[in-house]
Amino acid sequence: MQxxxxxxxxxxxxxxxxxxxxxxxxxxxxxxxxxxxxIHSSNLDEFFRVKIRKLLIKNSKKNKDLLDKILTEVNLQQxxxxxxxxxxILSELEANNIVYYENQELLNEHLHEIEYYFKxxxxxxxxxxxxxxxxxxxYFLNNRSLYFLVKLKCSSGNYNYAYLNIPxxxxxxxxxxxxxxxxxYLISIDTIIRNCLSLIFPSRKxxxxxxxxxxxxxxxxxxxxxxxxxxxxxEVKIEERKRGSSTRFLYDSTMDSETISVCKKSxxxxxxxxxxxxxxxxxxxxxxxxxxxxxxxxxxxxxxxxHMPFESNRSFFEIIDKQNQLLHFPYQSYYxxxxxxxxxxxxxxxxxxxxxxxxxxSQSLIANALISAAKNGKKVTVFVEVxxxxxxxxxLFWSQEMKNAGIKIIQSMPNLKVHAKVAMVTTKxxxxxxxxxxxxxxxxxxxxxxNVYSDFGFFTSEKKYAEDLKKVFxxxxxxKKADAPKDILAAGFNMKDKLIExxxxxxxxxxxxxxxxxxxxxxxxxxxxxxxxxxEASNAGVDVTLIVxxxxxxxxxxxxxxxxxxxxxxxxxxLEHSRIYKFANNGQEKIYLSSADMLSRNLNRRIEVAFxxxxxxxxxxxxxxxxxxxxxxxxxxxxxxxxNNELEILDADVPRRAQTEIYDWIAETNxx
Numbered sequence: 001m002q003x004x005x006x007x008x009x010x011x012x013x014x015x016x017x018x019x020x021x022x023x024x025x026x027x028x029x030x031x032x033x034x035x036x037x038x039i040h041s042s043n044l045d046e047f048f049r050v051k052i053r054k055l056l057i058k059n060s061k062k063n064k065d066l067l068d069k070i071l072t073e074v075n076l077q078q079x080x081x082x083x084x085x086x087x088x089i090l091s092e093l094e095a096n097n098i099v100y101y102e103n104q105e106l107l108n109e110h111l112h113e114i115e116y117y118f119k120x121x122x123x124x125x126x127x128x129x130x131x132x133x134x135x136x137x138x139y140f141l142n143n144r145s146l147y148f149l150v151k152l153k154c155s156s157g158n159y160n161y162a163y164l165n166i167p168x169x170x171x172x173x174x175x176x177x178x179x180x181x182x183x184x185y186l187i188s189i190d191t192i193i194r195n196c197l198s199l200i201f202p203s204r205k206x207x208x209x210x211x212x213x214x215x216x217x218x219x220x221x222x223x224x225x226x227x228x229x230x231x232x233x234x235e236v237k238i239e240e241r242k243r244g245s246s247t248r249f250l251y252d253s254t255m256d257s258e259t260i261s262v263c264k265k266s267x268x269x270x271x272x273x274x275x276x277x278x279x280x281x282x283x284x285x286x287x288x289x290x291x292x293x294x295x296x297x298x299x300x301x302x303x304x305x306x307h308m309p310f311e312s313n314r315s316f317f318e319i320i321d322k323q324n325q326l327l328h329f330p331y332q333s334y335y336x337x338x339x340x341x342x343x344x345x346x347x348x349x350x351x352x353x354x355x356x357x358x359x360x361x362s363q364s365l366i367a368n369a370l371i372s373a374a375k376n377g378k379k380v381t382v383f384v385e386v387x388x389x390x391x392x393x394x395x396l397f398w399s400q401e402m403k404n405a406g407i408k409i410i411q412s413m414p415n416l417k418v419h420a421k422v423a424m425v426t427t428k429x430x431x432x433x434x435x436x437x438x439x440x441x442x443x444x445x446x447x448x449x450x451n452v453y454s455d456f457g458f459f460t461s462e463k464k465y466a467e468d469l470k471k472v473f474x475x476x477x478x479x480k481k482a483d484a485p486k487d488i489l490a491a492g493f494n495m496k497d498k499l500i501e502x503x504x505x506x507x508x509x510x511x512x513x514x515x516x517x518x519x520x521x522x523x524x525x526x527x528x529x530x531x532x533x534x535x536e537a538s539n540a541g542v543d544v545t546l547i548v549x550x551x552x553x554x555x556x557x558x559x560x561x562x563x564x565x566x567x568x569x570x571x572x573x574x575l576e577h578s579r580i581y582k583f584a585n586n587g588q589e590k591i592y593l594s595s596a597d598m599l600s601r602n603l604n605r606r607i608e609v610a611f612x613x614x615x616x617x618x619x620x621x622x623x624x625x626x627x628x629x630x631x632x633x634x635x636x637x638x639x640x641x642x643x644n645n646e647l648e649i650l651d652a653d654v655p656r657r658a659q660t661e662i663y664d665w666i667a668e669t670n671x672x
Contacts, residue, residue, distance in 0.1 A: 004554065008526050011643055022036040023089075032298070037283055048247045050217075050389070053245060056273070109178065111195075122189055126165065128162050138268065143218070145213070148193065150163065150210075151206075163212070164200065168285060174285070174288065179292070208256070210251060213250045213277075214249050215248040217246075220237040220241055220244075246267070246269060248273060252276075320461050324458065328625070328666060338447060340439065341370065345376055346372070351379060351428055352380070353424070354426075355370065355424075356423070357445055358421065359395075367401065382402055382409055383418055386399065416606060421440070422438070423439040438459070438466050438469055440460075442579050453577040454575065454577055456593045471484075471490075472493075476607070491609075495596060495608060496530070517544070517582075519626065520579075524552065526552075530598050538564040539563075539564075547568045547570060569639060569645060579595065582622075591622055595609055596609075625658075625662055631656050636658065
């Protein structure tokens with residue numbers, strides 16, 4: 001029997017290759033394509049920061065074989081990336097009168113301009129470190145930073161080496177130069193430095209100059225989270241992360257063997273850590289690639305649409321009392337969420353606000369609203385997950401800011417991450433009776449990412465949601481579990497068991513000749529018990545349909561295993577982030593929206609919340625979105641039985657693109 005699982009690392013790389021598909025798609029605007037290159041580079045950078053170290057240190061044949069497959073795929077993608085950039089992007093920019101200086105000769109008109117900028121600005125940040133090949137010394141490269149490795153020839157005829165930083169952490173990576181006629185010119189500070197090396201080494205001849213970069217392992221583990229000061233331990237680990245073990249050393253593929261040897265010895269590198277790259281690294285800086293002609297080369301704009309019920313002059317609390325409200329981000333504006341908390345902060349009838357924060361915007365308007373609420377005399381309790389990877393410092397900062405304002409802060413829990421995205425506002429009426437308004441979401445309380453992440457937000461004043469959320473918040477406060485929530489599913493309480501129970505019911509219904517089907521839309525799936533249950537459902541004849549954006553270790557379409565399982569990916573202008581669980585349930589559909597993926601970490605090591613929809617209108621909306629996504633034939637990929645992506649053959653007469661159709665559908669609904 002064919003193996004029905006693939007390594008999560010290989011599956012993740014398969015997803016990242018879809019990003020390159022979008023960068024390679026000439027139907028996308030040029031700056032959309034550049035953005036996808038930036039996303040691919042950022043993703044790959046994170047991959048080497050968190051997923052590779054365990055394979056490098058565990059010396060087994062299985063790990064070695066997997067590492068070889070990973071590095072082979074990475075090399076293929078890097079070569080494809082370079083081809084897209086050099087053969088397609090740069091030529092299309094030039095066709096639109098934008099010249100990007102990379103390795104070509106500069107116009108005389110620009111030589112003085114870059115020299116002036118180098119001498120007056122860039123040189124302030126340059127640090128040169130000479131390498132001694134005779135002294136046993138350890139040279140250090142900062143994680144993710146850019147450097148040049150320079151080979152020099154002295155007047156004596158001897159060669160030596162030095163490396164210097166490219167200060168992209170201090171300065172904009174790209175600079176726009178003076179236009180010449182109708183032609184615009186862009187340049188990176190890398191290229192400026194490369195052209196001004198004689199000013200750094202005036203008494204030596206520069207023989208060669210090659211770009212280098214080091215990734216370090218940032219996936220820290222706290223051995224004992226239950227004793228001592230957990231926050232202090234996290235802070236120590238964050239500092240240690242800056243000096244973590246190397247996982248990838250990128251170097252210019254034109255580097256000669258002697259210089260490669262110098263790098264390996266000086267920076268204490270292993271063969272598997274050394275990966276050939278291009279003349280420039282850190283292409284995630286392309287997120288800020290200048291656009292001299294602005295709208296002409298950008299894709300169509302999709303501003304957040306209105307949610308008409310919230311457009312009245314009544315308070316949000318009155319509107320939610322009348323009917324539950326379901327919002328679709330980023331198709332609809334996230335500012336309704338901000339307005340909800342702003343209204344809660346100043347409403348004289350609001351007594352208390354409770355909320356979980358996983359990833360907070362660096363300039364968080366929600367955090368500021370909570371601070372205002374506390375200063376206005378409201379009782380505010382905020383659970384902040386300070387173990388959210390790469391957002392620890394930001395979350396710690398906001399924790400302190402909110403604490404200083406009088407907010408009760410609960411920070412992290414031993415051996416668990418709180419990934420739920422929920423809030424509850426408690427009010428009182430004129431008789432002193434309390435009423436609760438709940439907000440449940442599939443996405444973070446982060447107005448920045450809400451502009452590009454597709455998610456759902458749900459407002460309700462129904463008692464059943466509030467009663468369940470009380471149990472979650474009580475657990476976060478006391479660390480003691482009461483009864484499991486009744487209506488919502490909560491990982492850490494009952495989510496995994498309930499999901500298995502729901503799939504079991506579909507199996508029973510199918511065997512009884514009743515309507516049965518499972519649909520899951522998630523960002524990842526690797527949880528073995530869930531996978532085994534889906535396989536059991538498949539073998540029972542249940543139609544299982546999955547839309548999985550990222551890691552998917554389950555292989556579909558394998559006879560006698562996953563023959564009734566279909567798996568798709570959608571990669572488009574918005575990041576597919578929402579999670580939907582749908583069960584046919586013999587015609588009485590069960591639909592949940594959730595913060596949880598079908599990953600082991602989500603279901604076994606996190607607090608997550610999935611909430612049911614009961615309103616027929618909202619169920620119809622979710623079914624419309626599901627249908628539009630399944631009918632997509634331009635951005636939807638089929639994952640085949642080998643884990644590869646296959647774009648569906650496009651019927652040229654009827655192109656279907658789910659994200660634009662969802663946007664148009666919501667816009668049309670607003671007219672009704």
